[in-house]
Amino acid sequence: MAGIDWPEVLVGFLLGLVPLVARQLYILIKYMRTSGRRKYLGVWWTYHRSTTGSGKIIERRVHVRYSVIFDRLTMRETTAHEVGADTLPLTYSGHISSRQGMVRYVETVDEASHERKVWFLFDPFFDPVERTIGIYMSLDLRGLPSAGSMMLSRERVPREEVDSMLDRHVLRAADLLPAIGH
Structure with missing residues (x-):
């Protein structure tokens, strides 16, 4: 020494x-x-139709924050339930991509079941954003792909209003299997 x-x-x-x-x-x-990313910080509510075929609306609370270490927006869905039904809460975590054209991609994964979801969110130019729309892609209960419309809102939205805004149709691969002989 x-x-x-x-x-x-x-x-x-x-x-x-x-x-x-x-x-x-x-x-x-x-x-x-960069104000474009700051407009997504905070608590949001997401709404989409169930992939089970029941057409129930699923409401989730999402918390978005900025990660200095990874230089991206990260998110965590802390609670999930179907409006009008009792289900187990699921916890999803993921990140929001940078703006690509008029779209931001959101990738989430459930830590317990390893289920992955992808959202394609319309990213409006104006700031602040109170509501925006998008499309989600997920897996149904059989593990087959499904997709549908979704809404992201700063405030909770009454069920009747969400019901009138979201398309009732959920595209499920399971519905298309008879067309190819499965």
Whole structure:
């Protein structure tokens, strides 16, 4: 241990950390100047039809936050239930992509069942956004693909209003299987 210049070693170590700290500060400043992503921060409510064929509306509470480490919007669906029915709460987590044209992609996964969902959200230019629409793709109870319309809202929306806004049709691959002989 003799002959080691500890102040020089410590200064060299700290200089090595400067690029990492500078990068994180750059990301934070860049994010604070980009209002397009900030408009999605906070608590949202999502609505879509059940993939079981019942047509029930599923309401979920979504919390969106910004991750400085990953430089992206992350989200967590903390509760889920069908309006008018008792179901087990599911927990999904995922991230929101950067704007690609007029769309943002949202990928979520359920931590317990490894079920994946993908949303295609219309990203309006105006800020703040109170409501926007999209399409979801998921798996039904048989594990076959299904898709339908969805809505993302800043405030909870009464069931009657959601029922009139969302299309009643849910496209399920299970409905198409007889056409190919399965």
